[in-house]
Amino acid sequence: MAVTPYHATTSMSSYTPPNRFTSVSRAGFSHPTPFNPYKLDAIFSSGRLSLSSKRKQPRNSLKVKSAVAPIETTADFDEMVSGTQRKYYMLGGKGGVGKTSCAASLAVKFANNGHPTLVVSTDPAHSLSDSFAQDLTGGTLVPVEGPIAPLFALEINPEKAREEFRDVSKTNGGTGVKDFMDGMGLGMLADQLGELKLGELLDTPPPGLDEAIAISKVIQFLESQEYNMFTRIVFDTAPTGHTLRLLSLPDFLDASIGKILKLRKKISSATSAIKNVFGQEETRQDASDKLEKLRERMIKVRELFRDTNSTEFVIVTIPTVMAISESSRLRASLTKENVPVKRLIVNQILPPSASDCKFCAMKRKDQTRAIDLIRSDPELSSLLLVRAPLVDVEIRGVPALQFLGDMIWK
């Protein structure tokens, strides 16, 4: 299967990873008081947040205090950044909570700490381009300017990935095969094939299939020599429902494809006498191989999600009862699927304010109540709770992501 084309740039090909990751200074910005840390526009207009200035400033000089009841934990970024072996971070959660912003800011932070990093969006509704304020829609790796170590971004077109699957399956088990079998009087086997609901699968692929294929494509090309320089891979995944289906999908596909392959063997022996007449043996063998490969790739995706040594799923949520309930269910499902989870980002927490309006005071109360839920939730209370404040402008572009990342990933 063709690997996503990519044209290496000089910055990537000439890059030598540092021996000691700690030797690369982290981005930090100092702000003279009085200063509202949530006013991004103030930082930009004052010129205090610029890529050239970031290396001169002391690390983590910007401290943000949380507005709601304190739960003093950090993301333990030191643990995330340590080691040169490749690590994968999957960020997921309810739609619109800030998965993309958190994923992009984490990727920028890794790159600023010396890790050649790749950030990938497999969300069918991509917003990585918007987040980086760069066009990433071409389906190829695009260099992101700014961070210290190379940072590349990729939006995988799920439609295209799905088409690939449809092509493989059509030749192997769709109507083509059914007609072929009917023609040979193998209606019974055709019915068995029907039971596998393969036709349905082709017409309306289950949510998660395109994402699983997209992830498997990334795994595939990351195995090549050309891309082994990437030590951190950050995935911006699709909203919760898709992720959950994606996790059960490999089992479903594994079983279905397994059955199809068995069936194929039966058909193959039953028709050995006449298959030469049809002259299709070679095509069918090729399709079988492709299907088997697809099955292996699905298994790899599942293994990657479950690999405690290299992978971590980070749940992103917001401080509302609905979002937290959904996060709790997500965690339960991830645990069932043996997917390692350590961190929970609570994004968009209201910043402190001396004079709350009525609306803000109500909102703050709601947020406090929601965060209290996390503390008593059996699925979420054991996670490292990371607080991310609501800022007053959209997070777009590397400097803004750097700013957000320095508040979240500490």
Ligand SMILES: Nc1ncnc2c1ncn2[C@@H]1O[C@H](COP(=O)(O)OP(=O)(O)OP(=O)(O)O)[C@@H](O)[C@H]1O
């Ligand atoms: N901490 C924050 N403060 C202010 N705005 C934020 C914050 N986090 C995210 N946003 C904004 O919220 C919007 C949605 O964020 P984002 O695209 O990151 O969410 P998402 O979970 O990836 O969404 P989707 O599920 O639609 O892909 C964006 O406009 C983003 O700039």
